[in-house]
Amino acid sequence: MNPLALGAIILAGGTAARMGxxxxxxxxxxxxxxxxxxxxxxxxxxxxVVLGDWVATNRPVTFTREDPAQGGPAAGLLHGLDSFVRAPRQVVVLAVDMPQVTMATTSRLRAAAEGHDGAVLCDTTGRRQLAMVLDAERLQAVRPAYGEEFGLPIHRLVADLDLAEVVAVGGEARDIDGWSDLRDLGDT
Known part of the structure; x- marks a missing residue:
């Protein structure tokens, strides 16, 4: 079976502790x-593939949860990678709480990933965000042994990958960590 050119994993399974x-x-x-x-x-x-609880959508997606639950973003990402019907060559990874990331953002990330293991969106201070494009084969190559991914932060999972850094434009790097963030974005 031919691999899928591009897949996407939406990370939506966090606890949202600051939002109750x-x-x-x-x-x-x-x-x-x-x-x-x-x-x-x-x-x-x-x-x-959406890592999180089912939410009504007009687009066909696969909803799943990492096992065990609350294994963290790296465990979710790797479980998402395993959940594709057809393995992708390249995968977009995006946190659900970054609503100002657009198709133009992912296009810039894909272009920057050329010749690298992937690309990651960074805010203006250089802090990496949960918006990236990764070569699926290279991601599999750095995959830890089963059980070692639970609680592992994504930045440690991808530490050995050659990722191009793409500086965010406008509010692309803004995420929603609390109700005040949602309010502030609602005012824009």
Whole structure:
């Protein structure tokens, strides 16, 4: 079977502790759920896996959860990689709480990934965000042994990958960690 050119993994399974445990994917901003915003950013992906609880969407996606639950973003990312029907050559990884990441953002990341193991979005201070494009084969090559990924931060998972850094434009690097962040984004 030919591999899929581009897949996407939306990370939506966090605890949202600073927001009282609400499911971030179902939060609405400008009349659309955060999941819808994320799906719009990866519209060119042939297959999308969402790591989190089911949320109504007009786009076909695979919803799944890492096992064991609450294994952390790296465990979720790797479980998402295993959940594709057709293995992708390249995968967009996006946190559901980054609604200002758009298809233009993912296009810039894909272009920057050429000749590298991937690319990652950085804020203006150089801090890496949960918006990246990765070569799926290279990601598999740095995969830890089963059980070692639980609690592992994504930055440690991808530490040995050659990632081009792409500076965010405008508010692309803004995420929603609390209700005040949602309010501030709603005012834009």
């Amino acid at each position: 445990g609400v499911d971030k994917a179902s939060i609405e901003l400008h009349g659309r759920t955060l999941l819808t915003h994320a799906l719009d950013a990866v519209v060119d992906a042939g297959e999308v």
